[in-house]
Amino acid sequence: MIGAHAGTIAHRRAPRRCRDAYAGPVGDAGTGEQTSGTLSPAARTWRMAVTVVVLLLLLAGSLVGTDAWFPVGPFKMYARATSPDATITMLNVEAVTVTGEVVPLKTDKVLGLRRAELEGNAPRIAEDPSMLGALAEDYRAAAPETPELVEVRLVGTRVPMKDGRAVGEGTDEVRAVWVLE
Amino acid sequence: MRWFEPVALGRIAALRVIAYLFIPLDALVITYWAPRHGGVPEEFYRPLEFVRWLPVPRPTELIVPVAAVLLLVVALTAAGMTIAGSRAAARPRDTVIRALGVLVAVLYLYWMVVAMSYGKVDHDRFAFLVLLFVLPTVAGARLGDRRATESAGWAVRAVQVAVVLTYFLAAIAKLRFGGLAWVNSGTYARAVIRRGTVLVNWTLQVPAVLVAFQWFTVIFELLSPVLLFLRNERVRLALVFGLYGFHAMTYLALGIAFWPHLVALAAFLPLERIPVRPKRRSAERAAQ
Numbered sequence: 001m002i003g004a005h006a007g008t009i010a011h012r013r014a015p016r017r018c019r020d021a022y023a024g025p026v027g028d029a030g031t032g033e034q035t036s037g038t039l040s041p042a043a044r045t046w047r048m049a050v051t052v053v054v055l056l057l058l059l060a061g062s063l064v065g066t067d068a069w070f071p072v073g074p075f076k077m078y079a080r081a082t083s084p085d086a087t088i089t090m091l092n093v094e095a096v097t098v099t100g101e102v103v104p105l106k107t108d109k110v111l112g113l114r115r116a117e118l119e120g121n122a123p124r125i126a127e128d129p130s131m132l133g134a135l136a137e138d139y140r141a142a143a144p145e146t147p148e149l150v151e152v153r154l155v156g157t158r159v160p161m162k163d164g165r166a167v168g169e170g171t172d173e174v175r176a177v178w179v180l181e
Numbered sequence: 182m183r184w185f186e187p188v189a190l191g192r193i194a195a196l197r198v199i200a201y202l203f204i205p206l207d208a209l210v211i212t213y214w215a216p217r218h219g220g221v222p223e224e225f226y227r228p229l230e231f232v233r234w235l236p237v238p239r240p241t242e243l244i245v246p247v248a249a250v251l252l253l254v255v256a257l258t259a260a261g262m263t264i265a266g267s268r269a270a271a272r273p274r275d276t277v278i279r280a281l282g283v284l285v286a287v288l289y290l291y292w293m294v295v296a297m298s299y300g301k302v303d304h305d306r307f308a309f310l311v312l313l314f315v316l317p318t319v320a321g322a323r324l325g326d327r328r329a330t331e332s333a334g335w336a337v338r339a340v341q342v343a344v345v346l347t348y349f350l351a352a353i354a355k356l357r358f359g360g361l362a363w364v365n366s367g368t369y370a371r372a373v374i375r376r377g378t379v380l381v382n383w384t385l386q387v388p389a390v391l392v393a394f395q396w397f398t399v400i401f402e403l404l405s406p407v408l409l410f411l412r413n414e415r416v417r418l419a420l421v422f423g424l425y426g427f428h429a430m431t432y433l434a435l436g437i438a439f440w441p442h443l444v445a446l447a448a449f450l451p452l453e454r455i456p457v458r459p460k461r462r463s464a465e466r467a468a469q
Contacts, residue, residue, distance in 0.1 A: 037187060037330035044185065047318070047335050051184065055342075058307075062350040063357070067302040068230045071293065074358070075304040075351040081359035081366035084388065088374045112217030113225065113299060120300025121225055134222035142220045164370040164388030 084164035089156040091118045091175070095136060096151040105152070107135065110143045118154070125154055125176050132178035152178045182409060187329035188337045191453030193322035194263055196340075197278070199452075200312055201260035201285060203444050205253050208292065211440050215296035219245030225299050232294055240295040248295065252288040255281055266323055275321055282317035289313055304351070305439030308343035312445045315339045325457035340448035345405045347442060352402035364395045372435055381434040401427075408449070421449045 039047070054072075061072035082088075092115070093105040107113040113135075118125075125131045132152040140146045154176040160167055208216065219242040226239060238244050259281040266274055290313075293306060315336040322333065355363045369391035373381055384390045411417040424446060432438040 037328065039185060039331040039335070043332070048184065051339060054311075055346075058346060058350070062353050068227070070229050070231075070297050070302045071290075071307050071310050073302060073304075074354040075307075075347055076354040076358050077304045077351070078368055078372060079351070079354040079358040079363070080368065081355075081363040082368045082371040084365075084367035084370065086367060086371070088371050090375055108214060110217070111221050112214030113221055114214055114301060117225075117300035120227075124224075128224075131222065131224045134224055138220050138222050142217070159374050161367055161370060161374070164367045164385075164391060166370070166374050166385045 085162055087158050087160045088166075089158050089173075090170075091115060091122060092155050092157065093118065093132070093135065094153050094155050095149040096153075097147040098150055099147070101147075103147070105136070105139055105146075107139065110139055111135070122154065122175065129154075129176040129178040132176060133180060136178070136180060150180055152180065182338075182342075184335055184338050185331040186334045186338070187331050188334040189327045189329045189451075189453035190319065190322040190333050191324055191326035191455075192337060192448070192451070193316065193319045193333045194266070194324045194326060195452035195455060196312065196337075196448060197263045197282065197316055197322070198260050198324070199447060200309070200316065200444055201256040201263070203441070204256040204285065204289065207441060208249055208252060212296055215292065216245060216249050218295050218299055219243075221299055227298055227300060229294060229298055232298070237291065237294060240298070245295055248288060248291055252285070252292055255284045255288060259285055263322075264324070279317040279320065282313070286310070286313035286317070304347070305442040307442075308340060308347050308445035309441030311343040312340045312448065325453065325455065327453055337448050340445050341409060344442065344445050344448065345408055348402045348405035352399050355399060355402075364399055365392055366395070367391075369395055376435050376437070378434060378436055414451075417449065418451075421446065 057072045061069045062074045065073045067073050067076075093107055094102055095105050096102055107118065108115065121131070132154060136149050136152045140149070153174050156173045156175050157170045158173055159170040219240050223239075228239070240248075259278055262274060262278050262281070266278065290310065293310070297303065297306075319330070319332045319336050321330075359366060359368065367388070370385060370388055373385055373391065377385070408417060408420060411420070425443065428438060428443060
């Protein structure tokens with residue numbers, strides 16, 4: 001390459017004279033780049049056009065979009081305001097085995113279905129509890145060591161808050177039930 | 182804002198290595214739940230908008246592992262070639278790296294369809310996706326390369342803007358969905374109850390701490406565009422490391438880290454100054 005660069009190899013800690021400066025032909029016709037390291041007007045134009053389109057989509061996503069607009073949807077993680085006196089709910093799936101034992105279904109580990117994904121689907125499960133049946137079936141297919149199940153439930157553990165403090169023990173509430181045949 | 186201020190090509194090469202090596206880590210460890218989505222009942226699949234417009238296959242038990250293997254092989258090849266490429270940047274090799282980069286971007290986007298179509302969408306991917314899509318637009322980048330070009334400048338700038346907008350628009354989303362009351366709400370208390378670690382459970386007895394953090398979050402998110410206009414590099418670097426610290430704290434508190442976003446955040450770092458092994462340099466000199 002260029003002598004000034006090569007010279008710094010022996011004593012790397014010495015201050016570099018041409019820091020970040022152009023020092024050799026760079027250019028590639030494919031990117032509209034010229035050998036001086038500058039972009040041709042056409043290469044600049046398409047880059048700015050793409051930039052503007054993506055920025056507009058992103059802005060629209062943030063103002064009126066939904067999660068389904070991913071990757072330009074609103075960045076709304078933790079964006080909802082929870083009242084300091086609200087009751088917090090955490091959803092889980094549990095099942096009853098043929099021997100009457102209640103076991104948790106680890107949908108996260110087995111099916112990759114995280115708690116937040118269960119919650120995203122909760123309204124639809126409440127409307128159509130047969131989704132729990134399908135879930136149990138695929139769960140047992142993915143984890144064959146699971147004993148035979150007779151019932152699947154979507155359970156919400158509720159923890160009350162007062163002035164932003166957790167008060168009292170959590171209580172469980174069954175949100176949906178599906179009996180397996 | 183300066184969209185085409187030249188940036189050293191070495192930063193692009195370094196970002197390629199980091200991003201392409203991050204992908205296997207992401208697909209196998211961090212988003213470990215995504216590869217299992219192929220086995221989730223069809224009823225749980227909720228297609229993203231852009232998928233409705235394009236002929237994108239629905240994730241199935243067959244397609245998901247095939248997509249995963251393809252993504253990993255292509256990403257690792259691109260990373261390996263970028264590392265090896267610091268020895269000699271022959272034109273064909275450079276073209277292959279960039280073509281592989283396009284494939285990585287498209288396959289990763291499909292991987293996001295697999296990950297984000299089951300009831301929950303994450304918000305730490307935007308800047309990383311931008312990074313993957315702009316990396317192939319730069320030609321001739323080698324590790325440690327200090328030559329600055331406008332094409333590298335635009336690519337780096339685009340990622341930086343995406344990173345900053347992720348913060349800024351997160352504040353806008355809080356205003357949209359939570360309203361002004363968000364800053365004094367119990368949102369962080371809820372987060373701690375649901376997934377707090379032993380390090381932060383005490384805050385549930387001292388809610389003022391969590392409310393103070395809510396104010397801090399919104400203020401810093403609204404001020405984040407400052408990063409794009411700072412001319413003093415030391416101050417900018419200090420702020421970027423401050424951001425890494427903030428994310429480390431969030432991880433310790435809630436077990437949540439925005440890993441892909443943290444990779445994109447590295448676009449602010451002068452990665453071109455990482456010394457390439459002297460052996461390589463002399464080999465490179467000998468070749469010219």
